[in-house]
Amino acid sequence: MLTRLGHAARRWVESPPWSNVYGLARTLLALGTLGTLVFSPVDALFTPAQGIPPAPHCGGIRAASLFCVVGQGHLEVARWVAVAILVVVASGWRPALTAVPHWWVAVSLHASATLLDGGDQVTAVLTLLLLPVALTDRRRWHWQPPVGRHDYATLAAVVGMFLIRVQVAGIYLQASVAKLGVAEWRDGTALYYWLNHPMFGAPMWLRGALRPFLSWGPGVATLTWGTLVLEFALAIGLFLPKRRWAPLLVGGLALHGGIALLMGLWSFSLAMFAALVLYLRPWDRPLALPAASTASRGGWALALRRPYSREATER
Structure with a gap:
């Protein structure tokens, strides 16, 4: 039985999940929350509602929410901090570094705001489940081709x-x-x-x-x-x-x-x-999308189907 499990695990890690497929999904999740924060003023996001405590809701574990950490008087600042984080996430830069901030923003909005829909709950859950994938992603941009790895990190990401x-x-x-x-x-x-x-x-x-x-x-x-x-x-x-x-x-x-x-x-x-x-x-099966790559010192550009070596992908 253990041998069969070992063979199954080996098959699972043959195709690393760090492709632009999951990268596109991260960008879409970030854009959904970004739209809510950009186009919804603080007064709407945290509007009083009958039968529930005043927003932001900060009881218990919710106190760790971004909007509770900054305090009632600085919700506008927190909103734009969240926007800045989501812009970086949507760009695809350094998934391993932006995974936790992305989840924090998503769960903070879901936990603390009044103006919510089902998409906010879905985003909070998916960004949590994406943590083992993004935290083990060594690429500079999540648009780049996957780096071939057959180790426990790959297994964690596949799970x-x-x-x-x-x-x-x-x-x-x-x-x-x-x-x-x-x-x-x-x-x-x-x-x-x-x-x-x-x-x-x-x-x-x-x-x-x-x-x-x-x-x-x-x-x-x-x-x-x-x-x-x-x-x-x-x-x-x-x-x-x-x-x-x-x-x-x-x-x-x-x-x-x-x-x-x-x-x-x-x-x-x-x-x-x-x-x-x-x-x-x-x-x-990567999508036929522009792949984000670093350009000269002026920033980053989009290169259509540009080949990457493993070293360049991780750089």
Whole structure:
């Protein structure tokens, strides 16, 4: 049995996860939180709410939050410190150095703010699960080709990626099963009400175009039940071979793109884009993206498909 486990571990470390696949996901996670902090003033992020203590919430372990460390009188400073950290994370520079600050900012916002959505919770969890991946990433930029390593660091990173896949599958399983407890999802009318909701519904400039479709029963039912089917399919993607992942990835991206466009939940959608990339894009198949590389002493530039030696990648 131990021999079989050893062979399995050896197979796991054959493909290091430090590619631009996980790099893109880190950037998307950072951009989602960045958008929330840049476009939401402090008064909105920490607005008083009935039934809960005044924000920022600093009880117990929450006292370690960035917004609690700086104190009530310096929330604006903390907001821009968080923005600066997220800009660096999104650039892809030194994942091993920025991993913990990224998680700290994400969990600080989730723990201390009032204005939150599901994307903030997803980001807080994923940045935590990414720690074993990012902390063992020796590259200068997370856009660069992976450094081949077959050691315990690689195994820790691979285990982290596997736990992320389990977590994302759980998100979609819970989302699909929980909806079955709501009558409107079962009878196929839920999206009629959601898309016509005065606060969370489609923007007014789109409602006119959507009205004929939303007034057609079979169309609304197809859209509503199709969402349930897609979410359940995404959940079982955990058990499918890699060759089946691509259609699910496209479907998931389309689903959350629609949520962003029709419901305005951009930070949530960016977090779920990142989750889908980590879940359904094999990390051993790098994306055709510009790879970040160091330029002359003036800074860094983007080089299209520029080859890197191991030494240059770690430099």
